[in-house]
Amino acid sequence: MCEKINQVNSWLGSVFGDQPVPQFEVNTRTVDVLYQLARSSEARCSDTALLTEDVRQKASEYQADGAHLQDVLLQGVGLSCASLSKPAADYLTALVDNAMVLGVRDTSLGSFMPAMNNLTNELLEAEKSNRRLERELKALRKRLGATLVLRSTLQEDINRTVKAQAAEGAKAEERLLNMDFVTAKAKELSNRRERAEAQLVSRNMDKSVTHQAVVQLSEEVTTLRQEIIPLKKKLEPYMDLSPSPSLAQVKIEEAKRELAALDSQFEMKVDFK
Incomplete structure (x- = not known):
């Protein structure tokens, strides 16, 4: 543990140099972490030095x-950088620059050709990748156009839905107000009906003059009218007979009495109504 702390302190001192080393909590975990960092840093420094x-x-x-x-050019051929013409110097500079760009060891044709082939292959791969990227970009633009159209359509649908919801909300609120009004009115009418019934009960009103009784009498009158119609039709054949036969006279008298009774009953009900 002490050896690790010494190595960590030495490493931190070399890292920060003249600056003071920041204070840190000394425990097993921090020392182990800093020790691993120190070893990694030393390994990287060693690799960098190599x-x-x-x-x-x-x-x-x-x-x-x-x-x-x-020396070979100067002694064997008698050429030097100072003796070269400007075009030759420019060509030589361009050759050196190309060699440096291509990353070749020398300027021989055997070095330039593989480098040029590699650059050609990279260019072809770049063009192929560019065409692929252009196709993907075209597809993305197409999808983007469709997405924008869909977004516009959805926005219009949302706007219509919001307007419809606002209109429905207003209608619902109006219905609620109407329902509250109807409920209050129904409650008021119910209270008035209860008070009226209480007044009628207190005054000993005859139930036969109520609306329900009148309606029932009207239905009975309608029934009696329907019953009179077949009786009248039954009397029609006897109206054309001569009054001489005694039996016809008897039947006629009976029918008249029955008709008179029904008329009397009908008039009584009508007068009562």
Whole structure:
């Protein structure tokens, strides 16, 4: 534990340098976490140092190769950067720039061709991906147009629904007000009817003159009128007979008495009504 704390403190001191190390709670968990961070940082620093050393070594190798090539050109061919014409210098600069862009080791044709092939393949893949992306974009635009149309339609439906709900709400509120009015009116009429019935009871009113009794009498009168019609039709054949036969006279008298009784009963009911 003490060794881990010492390593952590050493690492924090190297990280913050001249700045003071922030205070932290020293416990097993924090020390373990900081210790793992310290080990990871040291490993990354070691890898970075190795990579830097490798890059430096390659740079020194490239410089040595460049110096060697300059010596070859200068001693073997008699060419130097100062002796080249401006177009030749421009071509050489462009060749070097292309080599650096392509990431080749040298400027030989055997290095340029694979690099160009790789760039061509990447270009073809990029164009293929671009065409695929254009198709997807076209499909997305089409779906977006359909979605916008659907959204507009849905918004119109929502607006109509809101207006319909507002109208229905107003109608419902009006119905509620009407229902409250009708309920209050019905309650008032019921109270008035109860008071009227109480007054009629207190005055010993005859139930035969009530509306229900009158309606019943009217129905009975209608029934009697219907009963008189067949009797009149029954008397019609006897109206054409001669009054001489005694039997016809008797029947006629009986029918007249029955008719008179029915007329009397009918008149009594009509007068009573």
